[in-house]
Amino acid sequence: MGKFSIVALISFTALAIIVLYHNISPYLTPSELIEKEKAENVQVVGKIVSVDGNTFQLSDGRSSITVIYSGTVQQYDTEIVVVGSWDGKFLHAKEILQKCHTEYKGG
Numbered sequence: 111m112g113k114f115s116i117v118a119l120i121s122f123t124a125l126a127i128i129v130l131y132h133n134i135s136p137y138l139t140p141s142e143l144i145e146k147e148k149a150e151n152v153q154v155v156g157k158i159v160s161v162d163g164n165t166f167q168l169s170d171g172r173s174s175i176t177v178i179y180s181g182t183v184q185q186y187d188t189e190i191v192v193v194g195s196w197d198g199k200f201l202h203a204k205e206i207l208q209k210c211h212t213e214y215k216g217g
Contacts, residue, residue: 137191139170149196157189168192168201179203 137155154175156168161183167174168190177192178200186208194203 139173140168140175141170141173143175143196143201144173146196147198152194152196152201154192154194154196154201155189156192158183158186161185175201177201177203179206181206 137153138149140154140156143149143152143154154168156170156175158166159169159174160167164180164183165176165178166183168177169175176199177194179192180203183206188208191207192201192203193205193207194201196202
């Protein structure tokens, strides 16, 4: 293998690691989720901007989505993570996690 081939291989490997590192986050924002037609078992991070019974609006500051949750919805002042399924119009939440200090806990 020549010097050029080794340099090319190292450069490609470094680029691949950088790209994977930046795309490995398990969390989506409402703006990213809206781009998807459907998604199962997604984790969406954002802030609750309004609550109406068992539905609420989750926002990332650019876009908002409607979340339907069968449990009690509280108005949190911090970011939350909503785990659920996206049908293209609504996020059907299975779980809401509230950030508390440096960890997420069920809320």
